[in-house]
Amino acid sequence: MKKKNYLERYFNTKIWNILYFSGFGVIAAGAAVAYLYWGFLGLCIVGVGVVMFLLSTSFRVTEKDIDACVAETKENYGRDMINGKYAGKRELNAKDFKYFSGFIRDKANVRFKSGRDGKIRTSRYYVTAICVDAGGFVAQCSIYDLFGREKREDSFVALRKGQDMNLTAEKAELPRGNVKYTAADGSVFWLADDALADDLISRIRRI
16 A cells, blocks of 8 residues: 555645546547547647546545555454453453444544545544453554554553443534444543444443
8 A cells, every 4th residue: 555645635635636537628629639620639639638647547546545544454453453452361352343443533633525425534534343242341442644644542441240331422523424432431432323333332231
């Protein structure tokens, strides 16, 4: 994967998107000139359009590039952050956890953009691993700066039956679809606002 500061272009000016679509227009215009008027001039115009298009595709950052960065972090999270870690005397196993990820805007300087698919992406994202059983739960959450400029922020919650299981939920306003949970000791972790996460939280509250 390319350096993370490459991803900053996604939130910057739309110049590469403009160049991308303009390239198509110039190619079409050149083809028309070549067919209707003067072939050599038309081919030259087509050549300019091709150069514009190739430049735009080389520098343009898409939703796919952003999502791939998050997906890679999530895929490796169990190996990097769970395996070999302990909750009390219990050694954790990444296979026992469910994994969640999402974009958040928890600071004023967080960049954000609405993609062509209607989804809002920000320059900060989280990955959370959570394991719930009859005796308690463990949640490991990390918040990442997409550009790699800020230090990763980690939180770890491990509570067993008999301890205070109270969790305060706060749904994110932008982007929607994520919920911040705060434990009684002040520890924070994020989960998606979906059925799987709701089921895990319900199980925690029934312990």
